Amino acid sequence: MLTYTVLTDPAPLEASAAGRPSTGTVYLVVTNTGQQAAYWSTIEVKVPVGSGVGDLTSEFNKIKPKGEHNGTQPVNVQPQGSNAFQATAPGGTARFAPGDYMVLTLENVTVAPTAGLAMLKVTEKASRAKTKTGNPASSSAAVALVKTAPKELPAPRDFHPDKAMVDAGEKLTLRWQGSAGFHYKITYPGAPQPVPVSGGSWSPPDAPKRATTYILIATDPNKQQHFLTTTVQVRNPVLETLTATTGIDTPWVGGPNGGDGAVAFSQGGVKVWSTRGSNDPGILHAGEATVSGVATEYVKGLNSGDGDITFLQGGVKVWSTRGSNDPGILHAGEATVSGVATGEIVADRITVNRVNTERVQGKSTRDGWITFPYGGIQVSCGAYYDTPRLGYVFAQTICLNQSFSGEEENRWIDLSDGGEVSVKHRGKDGTTTYGSLRVSRVDTDFRRW
Template identity: 50%
Template sequence: MTALTYTVLTDPAPLEASAAGRQSKSIGTVHLIVTNTARRTDWSAIEVRVPVGDGAGDLSPNITEMKGTYTENQWGGQAKNRKVSIERQQGSNIFKVTPQADGTASFVPGDHMVLTLENFTVASTPGPAVLTVREKTEDDDGEHTRYTSVALVKTAPKEIPAPRDFRPDKSMVDTGENLTLSWEGSADLTYEIVFPGGRKTVSGGTWSPPAPTRATTYILVATDPQTQRRHFLTTTVQVRHPVLETLTATAGVDTPWVQGTENATKGRITFTGTGAQITGNSGGQGTIQADKADLNGVNTEWVQGRSADDGWITFPKEGLHVHRKDGSKLTHLVVGYATLDIVKTRIVRGLKDDDGWISFRREGLNIHRERGMDRGTLFAADTDLTR
């Protein structure tokens, strides 16, 4: 039985074994509390043997990164500036603790000190690890070398926590505006973001995708490389002025106006209470082109052929005027057949310029020959005249 009592505490408690294949390792610290629970004892050395390796009974696979420390003024119930030296024996897995003042140091009943092995990588296999302690002490019975063991446990590594808080820096963007997606998650997971038309392997907790042109849902897929377990997080970004390849609406579209795209003429259709207005890119009245129009009525100032030099028709209160291409002068109306209630005209002539013609006067009508005002001939099968 050792003259001093040894108790072990760990941080974290319990220690978590490192997970094989993970980028981040489990880091731990061991505190060894040395206490005198009996009579006064002088000690000259305390050696702590650490099991090194990656197995169930090992504490750490890398002894060289383990640092032994001692905190001043922790010796005994009263504050005393007592220092010790903690050094790893060269080429071994033993930490040796000795008094710095002289060859031995006195431990009275109730005295204690804390030795620390800190910031080391914990072995990857769960299980109990045992520290072996060898003490050299001196009391009224003489010098003694005694041994004891203190155990600690390494639990199985915890599952990598799922990522969280997948979010855009802006929930609404304009077309072409920069966007950044962020999330929080372990570096031991592999990350991929899936979006319409593509996928991207990402890391570092942020990614700036190409500017979306329409409302887009992004899916963050986080995969544990060891277990292949996957986590899914989604977020959606709205676009203030979306660009759509096509649009099918089965129940109608409610909108105050429709406009062409940036690369088009940007003509606009505005919906009013009585119908629709067509405007050009300058804001003035625009043009509508169609192969055929089926209308109940047309209200317009004039109608013209497709070419700029075609004839055109205006609609005064009296009826309509047919104009020539070179201005507002009246010109010819050509029809195959006309049924009219009343015809008001100065003359009626045949289709050829040298045909006879009829003029109308207050007393009746005159029939003229092909040229001039000479009287012409009336031909009829039968004539019934009152005079």
């Protein structure tokens, strides 16, 4: 007596896929297309339950039923057993006039995983009698609905940063488009393991310090993975190491921290500055340096109090320490110079062409010393600044030479003749004779030869 039509949302229903359940709503629209009113008592809807082609759902207990007559009057709908719902008329029997309608709604239907045609079996109890006491007749009808195959999820796409170029330490956000049916993770250098993400956007916990590639891993319900990559460039990168095979062209190199030194590459050379943007020369530290020339104001030791060498016009000076006017000491294994004018030299060996000096003395302050008065030399002993005393000359032979008309005569004092002093003379003819010793003055301080 009544007419039944099925509508679904979505239309058509999509079968569930593995790991991706599909849910929808089934609307059973009941109308009276006859010329007379009908009186109905119950309408039963039997749902095919299972996972097959002709089944609507395998989770019958999750369906939420409800009913409504002419859009305003609620209708009582209750489950019947494990596979049916029954609508019952108010008061046991209700008038269904021509043109009236009733909607029985099945919400939260989890669609079976196999595509196909599912049939709802409807059994009504109704009568054409004009009174409510008429005996209703039972009749059935089949109403079909379609389940389509599940659509393949579209692969995620458009993985990109909100800024293609950032400064070191600047925050950024990565975005992508993709179905919520995927599980997403992002991996990047420095991350111990992929980071689970969702919602189509994610910000790294630490801003990148150098060019960094991020990889989006999207896994569909069938465990198939999709990979998308994007790279963020850093305007002023911080690198742990840098290897250049063909060279580096740059106007300057500076330390990573404020106040660090900088090396600038000027025309034909380099300059070391105390800090970037400063005109103050910096300090160059090296274990060893090999150069063809060094132009500098001074050279000093590493420690406080170390000696200092300054470079004057036409020469150098050795000071005991930087900023002092006290002459320092020059230590050398061997020194070859053309002249020594002042200062102090300590060396194992010195080879010079000429030495101009006030005196020559042994290493100890008690050693004898030689001064150079006008026209000769003087051998002295005692402290230099005390009243000088004549010192000793130790020698086996003292030889004095005289030349006469190109021919030479020799006179010498020989101290090796049995402990005695001999004065000897060698004439022009080569014969040696004993000579004489003439003393004009005896100095009491002169004890022995």
